[in-house]
Amino acid sequence: MLIRQAAAGDWPRIWPFWHRIVSAGETYTWDPDTTEEAARALWMSPAKRVFVAEDDTGTIVGSAYVTPNYGGPASDIANAAFMVDPDHAGRGVGRALAEHILTAAKAEGYRAMVFNAVVETNPAVRLWTSLGFTVLGTVPEAYEHPRFGRVGLHVMYKAL
Template identity: 80%
Template sequence: MLIREAAADDWPGIWPFWHRTVAAGETYTWDQDTTEEAARSLWMDPPKRVYVAEDADGAVVGSAYLVPNYGGPAAGIANAGFMVDPDHAGRGTGRALAEHVLSEAKAQGYRGMVFNAVVETNPAVRLWTSLGFTVLATVPQAYEHPRHGLVGLHVMYKAL
């Protein structure tokens, strides 16, 4: 699997699974009806550094972004977002993207990474904890999950 920095022309490969994932309403706090133009801005606009994972045929099967979570004197803490095409789930793409982005964050001088809102029922919670993230807090009943009802949102952190 190739993981590389994204180019502007990667967006058409990202949008279908971005839209599918967000529209499902199970893992992201973005509006389920986000337009393609707004989605592109949310995912691709600076100061985000965006990465894509390609399968053996060169198709984009996952993407991630890396960005400072805060500004000023707290800009040494990163934030990131990750998405894998649901049709390619369970094949190690998420882990490979996560390891790549964590390595990039450290190389870029970040001291830690925080996730501000991880839906507690998201299967990726297991991935994040296996990579050394801890749950700092959970905001109870903060997310209206379409299958599970009101669930919590985790704030997760890892020192780099």
């Protein structure tokens, strides 16, 4: 698998799985009805360093970004987001992207990474904890999950 910095022309290959994941309403706090234009502005923002993972056929199977979580004196705390095409789940794409992002964030001078709103039923919680993230707290019943009803949102942290 190749992980590289995303180019503007990659968006049409990210959008189908981005849309599929967000519209399912199970793992992200973004509006499931986000338009493609709004999604592109959100994901591909110049303020973010965006990466894609390609399999050996050149198919984009996942994407992630790293960006400052806060501004000013706290701008050395990173935030990130990850998406793996559901058709390619279970093949280590998420772990490879996470390890890549953690390395890139540290190399860029970030001291730590924070995830502000991890849906507690998201299977990726196991991945984040296996990579050293801890749950700092949980906002109870903050997320209306389409299958599980009201579930919490974790705030997760890892020092880099």
